[in-house]
Amino acid sequence: MTAASGLAVENTAKPPVFWAPLLRDAILAALVAVLLALPLVGLQTYDVGGGALGIRTHFDWVAWAGAAVFAGRFALRVLRQRYDARPMGETKHFAFLAVWAARQAVPLTLVGVAFAVMLPFLPFSSRYLVDLGTTVLIYVMLGWGLNVVVGLAGLLDLGYVAFYAVGAYTFALLARDLGFSFWEALPFSGLVAASFGVILGFPVLRLRGDYLAIVTLGFGEIIRIVLLNWASLTGGPNGISDIPRPSFFGLPFSRSAPEGVTTFHQFFGLEFSPEHRVVFLYFVILAMALVTNAFTLRIRKLPVGRAWEALREDELACRALGINPTTVKLSAFAIGAMFGGLAGCFFATRQGFISPESFTFIESATILAIVVLGGMGSQLGVVLAAILLVTLPEFGRAFAEFRMLIFGAAMVGVMVWRPRGLIAHRAPTLRLGLQPATR
Amino acid sequence: MTAVREPVPLLAVENLTMRFGGLVAVDDVSFTAYRDEITAIIGPNGAGKTTVFNCLTGFYRPSAGKLVMHKGGELLRLERIEGFRIARRAGIARTFQNIRLFAGMTVLENLMVAQHAPLMKASAISLAGLLALPRYRRAERAAIERGRHWLERTGLTEQADWLAAALPYGAQRRLEIARALCTGPTLLCLDEPAAGLNPRESHELNDLLRSVREEHGLSILLIEHDMGVVMGISDHIVVLDYGRKISDGSPEFVRNDQAVIAAYLGVDEEAVEEVEAEVQL
Numbered sequence: 001m002t003a004a005s006g007l008a009v010e011n012t013a014k015p016p017v018f019w020a021p022l023l024r025d026a027i028l029a030a031l032v033a034v035l036l037a038l039p040l041v042g043l044q045t046y047d048v049g050g051g052a053l054g055i056r057t058h059f060d061w062v063a064w065a066g067a068a069v070f071a072g073r074f075a076l077r078v079l080r081q082r083y084d085a086r087p088m089g090e091t092k093h094f095a096f097l098a099v100w101a102a103r104q105a106v107p108l109t110l111v112g113v114a115f116a117v118m119l120p121f122l123p124f125s126s127r128y129l130v131d132l133g134t135t136v137l138i139y140v141m142l143g144w145g146l147n148v149v150v151g152l153a154g155l156l157d158l159g160y161v162a163f164y165a166v167g168a169y170t171f172a173l174l175a176r177d178l179g180f181s182f183w184e185a186l187p188f189s190g191l192v193a194a195s196f197g198v199i200l201g202f203p204v205l206r207l208r209g210d211y212l213a214i215v216t217l218g219f220g221e222i223i224r225i226v227l228l229n230w231a232s233l234t235g236g237p238n239g240i241s242d243i244p245r246p247s248f249f250g251l252p253f254s255r256s257a258p259e260g261v262t263t264f265h266q267f268f269g270l271e272f273s274p275e276h277r278v279v280f281l282y283f284v285i286l287a288m289a290l291v292t293n294a295f296t297l298r299i300r301k302l303p304v305g306r307a308w309e310a311l312r313e314d315e316l317a318c319r320a321l322g323i324n325p326t327t328v329k330l331s332a333f334a335i336g337a338m339f340g341g342l343a344g345c346f347f348a349t350r351q352g353f354i355s356p357e358s359f360t361f362i363e364s365a366t367i368l369a370i371v372v373l374g375g376m377g378s379q380l381g382v383v384l385a386a387i388l389l390v391t392l393p394e395f396g397r398a399f400a401e402f403r404m405l406i407f408g409a410a411m412v413g414v415m416v417w418r419p420r421g422l423i424a425h426r427a428p429t430l431r432l433g434l435q436p437a438t439r
Numbered sequence: 440m441t442a443v444r445e446p447v448p449l450l451a452v453e454n455l456t457m458r459f460g461g462l463v464a465v466d467d468v469s470f471t472a473y474r475d476e477i478t479a480i481i482g483p484n485g486a487g488k489t490t491v492f493n494c495l496t497g498f499y500r501p502s503a504g505k506l507v508m509h510k511g512g513e514l515l516r517l518e519r520i521e522g523f524r525i526a527r528r529a530g531i532a533r534t535f536q537n538i539r540l541f542a543g544m545t546v547l548e549n550l551m552v553a554q555h556a557p558l559m560k561a562s563a564i565s566l567a568g569l570l571a572l573p574r575y576r577r578a579e580r581a582a583i584e585r586g587r588h589w590l591e592r593t594g595l596t597e598q599a600d601w602l603a604a605a606l607p608y609g610a611q612r613r614l615e616i617a618r619a620l621c622t623g624p625t626l627l628c629l630d631e632p633a634a635g636l637n638p639r640e641s642h643e644l645n646d647l648l649r650s651v652r653e654e655h656g657l658s659i660l661l662i663e664h665d666m667g668v669v670m671g672i673s674d675h676i677v678v679l680d681y682g683r684k685i686s687d688g689s690p691e692f693v694r695n696d697q698a699v700i701a702a703y704l705g706v707d708e709e710a711v712e713e714v715e716a717e718v719q720l
Contacts, residue, residue: 302562
């Protein structure tokens with residue numbers, strides 16, 4: 001055999017597997033799993049009777065957890081070494097998905113919008129499904145709003161729910177104290193939330209990354225705690241109830257109306273059905289979300305949008321080019337907050353009742369997860385991630401207590417296979433069109 | 440001076456001092472850059488060259504001294520202008536020693552960001568832009584044209600839609616210069632533009648800078664280590680060492696200045712001839 005053919009054989013052979021580090025790694029992972037499982041799985045409280053609690057131990061379960069993690073980790077590493085020599089985090093699985101989605105953006109959008117419009121009228125549709133669709137769309141809108149701040153301007157905001165709360169409470173208070181209807185209050189909700197965005201923006205102008213995240217997290221909590229404690233204005237933990245429902249150009253969706261007011265079903269000569277309002281709410285949020293999307297897509301191609309992205313890439317270079325980082329950041333915070341506020345206004349009218357309970361940190365985390373999972377800056381990714389994050393726990397109901405487990409596994413899966421998000425693809429805002437853009 | 444014309448001062452640096460705590464990075468430096476000239480600032484590492492640049496472009500506020508820019512008959516005091524406004528008010532554009540491009544954006548987008556201010560004005564705080572009014576569309580087309588012009592001049596037209604990060608090193612340097620030129624500056628400050636370029640690329644850079652100066656009436660302030668570039672294109676050289684100005688004049692003058700040679704060789708002025716004899720210079 002010549003040297004050349006020997007080399008060729010070398011190249012085609014599978015890379016060797018190094019067992020020792022694999023074993024060490026798997027044992028370490030198993031140890032961590034056992035440590036975690038010991039209090040979480042290994043100890044179980046039960047009622048001994050008379051209100052006292054006893055502790056039951058399940059060390060066999062802990063052992064199983066350890067063994068499962070060991071086997072899983074070991075198998076994963078072996079497969080990785082054998083078939084995929086690339087280091088972790090650089091995986092490009094399903095990259096075709098992102099490229100395909102970017103290329104087919106227009107038809108995909110059309111199909112998606114058409115499906116969303118027809119959803120309430122499809123044969124398998126139900127009140128439950130339309131309600132779920134409404135929830136998904138609220139999160140899509142919030143995701144798109146947060147995408148402006150996080151995805152475009154690169155400002156990590158962990159307190160986005162604050163603007164959602166501000167929008168909701170603005171409407172609730174305007175309705176309770178001044179008798180505003182949903183449509184009258186909607187612009188105010190957006191404006192007030194945008195002002196809060198600017199108020200938050202000022203103190204954090206110099207912060208970036210982790211530091212910014214901590215401050216915004218604090219801001220989110222401040223808003224929630226103020227709402228909780230300022231009982232004379234916000235009703236505290238009791239919240240605000242009897243928030244008016246939206247009307248269809250002045251026609252209310254109620255069974256009967258006071259003298260002189262025509263209801264929706266009377267006007268159109270329909271049998272009264274509570275589903276009319278559900279479907280109407282669905283269309284309202286669909287329209288609001290689509291406006292959000294159109295606005296974001298357009299503003300991205302404007303100087304402001306490009307400045308947001310440039311600021312994310314390099315703030316110093318922006319200054320050297322005469323861009324004022326202050327106004328650019330504040331505008332990103334304001335626009336993002338405005339959409340949060342509009343979504344909050346809708347949330348209030350949909351629920352008819354709001355309390356600080358609805359605006360906890362977990363909401364911020366969910367919205368951020370939607371943006372990150374979808375792929376920072378990707379509008380389509382946000383939709384996919386919102387559908388995934390909202391519907392998965394719902395469909396998981398059949399699995400009872402394993403529901404969150406499935407949810408967690410799905411998140412881990414996405415992060416393993418698509419570490420930069422489902423659709424991590426940035427389309428240029430303009431092209432000279434001489435050569436196709438690389439990557 | 441090569442030409443007979445009378446040099447017109449453009450930027451006067453007067454007694455500039457920059458202190459960082461106890462460290463004096465720039466110590467009482469004064470020099471003048473003239474209109475339509477290429478002025479080079481040279482000196483060993485740590486001489487304070489980039490600090491001078493950072494003061495000029497508003498990244499640092501000088502501890503003492505005056506920075507006077509002559510612009511359209513007006514005298515602008517740079518140290519009194521807010522950092523990010525200097526680019527627009529005084530017409531000073533700069534590049535960075537370690538390239539600072541908008542890596543995740545395309546080459547053309549980088550050039551569009553550089554034209555933020557005029558585009559922003561045309562878009563009327565985005566309102567005209569959102570509605571795609573003709574006046575915004577005109578401004579956008581003009582911005583793209585200007586971008587295309589500088590892409591052609593820097594030889595990047597083919598790569599216009601590439602991500603800036605995907606460009607090879609030399610092209611990234613050229614893109615940074617093109618981006619600075621897109622702001623339509625009066626004074627272009629280049630911080631080591633030839634660093635990391637091969638001889639052919641730095642030769643092309645020389646040609647580019649020279650032709651840009653002639654065609655666009657641009658003055659250039661240059662920090663450079665590559666003596667081929669410096670001696671080849673500079674009209675006027677300022678030499679810094681340990682934050683002090685040690686020499687100032689034409690390339691011929693500076694080349695033969697004992698103090699400069701001493702600073703570069705790292706010896707006392709008296710020992711220069713000795714060392715030169717040793718290394719057979």
